[in-house]
Amino acid sequence: MWLSEAREELGGLIDDREDVREGYRVDAWPLAVKRARNGSPGTPPVAVALPRSTADVARVLAWAASRDVAVVPWGAGSSVTGAPLPTGDALVMDMRGLSRVREIDSSGGRVTVGAGVTGGELERILAEQGMTTWFSPQSLHRSTVGGWVATRATGQFSSRWGGIEDAVLALTVVLADGTIARVGTPPRGAVGPDLKSLFIGSEGAFGVVTEVVLRIHPLTALSGLEALGLPSVEAGLTGLREVMQAGLRPALLRLYDSDEARHLAGRQPLPEAVVLVGFAGVPAVAAAERQATSEILAGLGARSLGSEAAEAWLASRYDFSRVERLLDEPGGYAETIEIANGWTEILQTYRAMKLALTPLADEVLAHFSHTYTDGTSLYLILLGRVADDSEAVRRLEAIWAVAMRTALTAGAVISHHHGVGRARAPFLADQLGEGAAVLAKLKRALDPGYVLHPGSLVPASRAVRTSG
Template sequence: MSENSVKTVKINTELTNVKLDNKMGNNKNNSSSEENKRKVTSGSGDSHIKVKSAIPRKRQELLKWYGWGYNDSYFKIDTRDNKGVVTFTGDRYLIGGKTLPHFASWVKEKFDVDLLEQPRVPDVPPSFPDTRLPDHVYEELGRISGTSRDGMDRYIRAHGQTLREMAYTRTNGFKRIPDAVVWPKTHDEVVEIVNLAGKHHFVIIPFGGGTSVSCAVLCPENEERPIVVLDTSDMNSILWLDKDTLLARVQAGIVGQDLEREMRSRGCTVGHEPDSYEFSTLGGWVATRASGMKKNTYGNIEDIVVQTKVVTARGVIERSCRVPRLSCGPDWEHVILGSEGCLGVVTEVTLKIRPLPPIVRYGSLVFPDFDSGFHFVREVARHRLQPASIRLIDNEQFLFGHALKAEASWASNLVDGLKKMYLTKLKGFDLKKLCAVTLLIEGTLEEVTDREKKLNTIAAKYGGIPGGAKNGEIGYTLTFVIAYLRDVAIDFNIVGESFETSVSWERAPLLCRNTVRRIRDECARRRLTHYLVSHRLTQTYDAGCCIYFYFAMKCIDANAVKIYEEIEEAARDEIVACGGSISHHHGVGKHRKKWYKGTVSEPGRMLLLSAKRTLDPDNIFALGNMDFDEYKVQSKL
């Protein structure tokens, strides 16, 4: 990873004095009074920054209603001459507008599928269920905030992004969809809506970016009360930003890309960058205890959050002082972090921010096998030398990354050929075993140079060699594109998904081997012969790491999704048996409820139910996630 193998990006670090006044709402507690006393404004004199979001209220105008991502971004198949050549459309991603000459042959080899048909966009449902929300209640909601009972507005907010939910969208298979959507703009409007829910006995489902992969926002199908989705996307203002204290107060509905864009325009960053960063919201990060790709530098969401404001059925939860730490019993901020919308609505968050790093460098390393790469990553963590992002991919993902490589000039192909010869002939690497590490390093020039030198030294101990800056950048950003594959794969009878776990260092290799073996055994038992199972190490800690598994299979059975879920459940059983967690950052939702009690213990489960009884005795937030039985929660409490 020498100087010529790493991309360097210089960022303007001149910091302007942007401070914003918080005049949102009429809260009387000490914390809000403190914020109101700031009397700081932006250069334009606005009392706060109302962000123009990249995602419109009518989400279906920009985003796919039946799958992941933007309408203009997808894998387009050219069927001329029966070649099935693939191009990724649009210009939002690095591979946008480029032909992928290796992809069709990889799909044929891995899944025995010829890409000779254009994927079919599902038909919009011809009709939607009638709303159950009474007219007079809908009118009362309309006097508080924006509202809609439009069928598509409700339908697109009836789900997250699990394989099951995507199958439902294509077949109109939802047993329930929301009866109305509301868009509050302020904390006080949320208070009014929650009070109205208690008065008129309807259910509230908080909804952010709709990127959940745990069935967390799926409507409880046997819920007899009307269901109202509280879409937080209009609550996206930056209420104030203080560069002296490096803190910002932000409404919880702001989308990740909008938050980062506004911060960067002011010389700052939050640094929280999950794979769903383009569409997920700040409130969703809090509700799921999210983690980002650059957590080594900026921390997970619980490390970034200083203070939250949450509307519950019993009132507003907010600490009376904004301090870095306090010792007065259990930290109730952490009751909200990971509560998955079951206890209330997060409306405002005070966040740590950082000045933009002056230097950003991508890099990559190639290792002869996964074990060598694992030992490298483990030693980097032991010495606490992790860059902003360090990710290890196995051989299957390495080959998959090559399949998504865009066509290049003859000169580039020549260089690639020479690199391949160097790896296989001179270094003795086996192309069917080698793996790669992608790196993202941020800091001052001195810090970045020192860090890459130390990483190179450790890599050499385990046979690692530089793989180039461009490969590192492509590997890092490819994460944002992978989710688009699932939607096109379904049309070719390929179903797949990813799932993650957190595991201690000493158990990680065994967990990886056993989980891959378990998936293969489950496929063999069902006589499935064409499938992909791979894994990567994505986040590291002193005590362990996060492992992501990817599993996709060709299955022409009408119950393909059910079969996939059975195999994934078996894989998760194996993960738990090997000492792994049921989730690292995606939460529990309804999808992983089976393992909740075993993870937190019976007293832990009782504590969760007690919090529900205290904060939401009438089960207004009846999502049924974690251990809340979606139909019997009231009798439990």
């Protein structure tokens, strides 16, 4: 009978109107979208909590823990893996009310921001002060800062500025019992383990992030935008590796195979691989990095294709409409899957993924867009059409099963930056090995009642009280 108790004890924080609850059945996961359009949407929550402060979040969680009510945090609903989708008799906690940019410390290089602030709004406010996070995921305008932390996200300029784990200086998090904790010791500390890292990538299973302190940087324009053609994906991967291992850090460093390169603005005929580069920072340093990068790539047979393709990418880098339009078609389907592997293994991983997935889609596009000294990500886009939405659902289910099995066989990391969610949950134990037991022990320590997002990261092990 918890719903009546929630109305009475939490008052205006709770909304259980049907039209409101219906908005939490589906996120941006293509399989969930297609299932919904095929008549099988996800389970709506029993009610929605609408906090506007850390204190509100603590109040809701303390109440939920005392009554064994499952709570599922929700950001902007832009997850492409089903991460925030509720199951069973759940209370969704919509974090978008925590939407304040509380403090910008330009000289200190940090901003304190509510978890519900969208990336686009944060960047707009920072730009007015001549600052930026340089954290720019494709979902910038449709995702929240809290969502970035929860899923261990990364941005399009990560080769220079890293992922969210590099951007976060400190967190305010509310634990399952309502305890408020502030973790993180900027600029660096040697005072025990880095506690904030427990919550980066935890997908709401260990605590609810309510406020984030992020690094910020002076806002400068990208320079030296250029597309370069290479004779093969292998040559392109060698180029990315040599650039990163030389200590160079282009802001933009992306390699496309010939199938995806056809979708870039540019020239025909296209080479077998295309690299996009761009640079940022002090002009003289950026110019030197550009020169050194060009020399490395030229030594591998690169030739300039001009700036058009790179400029077109920059102008459209937040556009997800190609996937959305195809999902809107009866029988149309699309999926994006990102994995990662080391330099020694990545070429064979790419070939294995393309070979395994090509029978399942009309097009399998691939690019490498987040590079490190020891490896790179591989991002695959699958596009196709079948007879009807029922077949499209089956095709998407097959794509996930084949992609994850192939990635695991290749020794790859099964998610680079989209997180686990529903999509990868069945494969997580195989990925983590003995680490899965560590996750389970952390869950029991931080959330012994399995109140927070049951089933997220750790298999659910709780009895959920009925709503009544």
